[in-house]
Amino acid sequence: GAVVSQHPSWVICKSGTSVKIECRSLDFQATTMFWYRQFPKQSLMLMATSNEGSKATYEQGVEKDKFLINHASLTLSTLTVTSAHPEDSSFYICSADPRTGANYNEQFFGPGTRLTVL
Amino acid sequence: KQEVTQIPAALSVPEGENLVLNCSFTDSAIYNLQWFRQDPGKGLTSLLLIQSSQREQTSGRLNASLDKSSGRSTLYIAASQPGDSATYLCATRGFQKLVFGTGTRLLVSP
Numbered sequence: 001g002a003v004v005s006q007h008p009s010w011v012i013c014k015s016g017t018s019v020k021i022e023c024r025s026l027d028f029q030a031t032t033m034f035w036y037r038q039f040p041k042q043s044l045m046l047m048a049t050s051n052e053g054s055k056a057t058y059e060q061g062v063e064k065d066k067f068l069i070n071h072a073s074l075t076l077s078t079l080t081v082t083s084a085h086p087e088d089s090s091f092y093i094c095s096a097d098p099r100t101g102a103n104y105n106e107q108f109f110g111p112g113t114r115l116t117v118l
Numbered sequence: 119k120q121e122v123t124q125i126p127a128a129l130s131v132p133e134g135e136n137l138v139l140n141c142s143f144t145d146s147a148i149y150n151l152q153w154f155r156q157d158p159g160k161g162l163t164s165l166l167l168i169q170s171s172q173r174e175q176t177s178g179r180l181n182a183s184l185d186k187s188s189g190r191s192t193l194y195i196a197a198s199q200p201g202d203s204a205t206y207l208c209a210t211r212g213f214q215k216l217v218f219g220t221g222t223r224l225l226v227s228p
Binding site: 032046109 | 150152154159160161162164167207209211214215216217218219220221
């Protein structure tokens with residue numbers, strides 16, 4: 001149980017285009033999902049917290065107009081990188097909190113999406 | 119603001135050695151601490167999760183300890199194998215958020 005999927009697993013796009021990444025909890029409902037970014041040889045950095053039915057909370061320094069997050073259901077959150085540029089090339093990973101939302105919960109991670117912007 | 123540091127940043131050992139990875143954090147007000155493994159170009163594999171009320175957790179050859187008061191956790195790997203080669207990340211959980219450490223890149227040579 002507790003499986004989180006991401007789609008696509010990798011994507012290559014031209015500069016200026018928008019890319020949508022999906023994060024799904026397959027066998028549980030997630031009140032809260034998180035989006036992380038990881039640059040080569042660096043650790044994961046939290047970008048935003050996504051709560052079902054409400055606006056996402058972005059970390060300091062993350063442009064909310066560039067990284068659009070939608071959490072329309074208890075099993076799906078999407079991250080759209082708008083007008084992508086080469087500096088947005090990174091590994092994007094989502095995680096999901098089970099519906100109880102207790103702080104001692106274990107978060108479950110997706111396999112990640114490799115974005116390359118040419 | 120929570121800061122999580124892992125030492126060493128990289129470690130190379132021969133197969134069969136027992137080893138210890140260290141994780142330190144600045145804010146002891148955490149709900150739990152989790153250890154992950156990440157293979158190159160891949161996502162995270164959860165290894166062990168220690169709740170704030172616990173002192174240690176064990177899974178197979180892995181043992182993780184937590185000392186909240188001193189802001190430390192260790193991951194002990196017994197009888198290391200080449201398949202253990204990966205980057206190991208620790209992460210502390212505050213209110214909702216996980217803060218990840220800087221990672222330790224482990225190479226176990228045959």
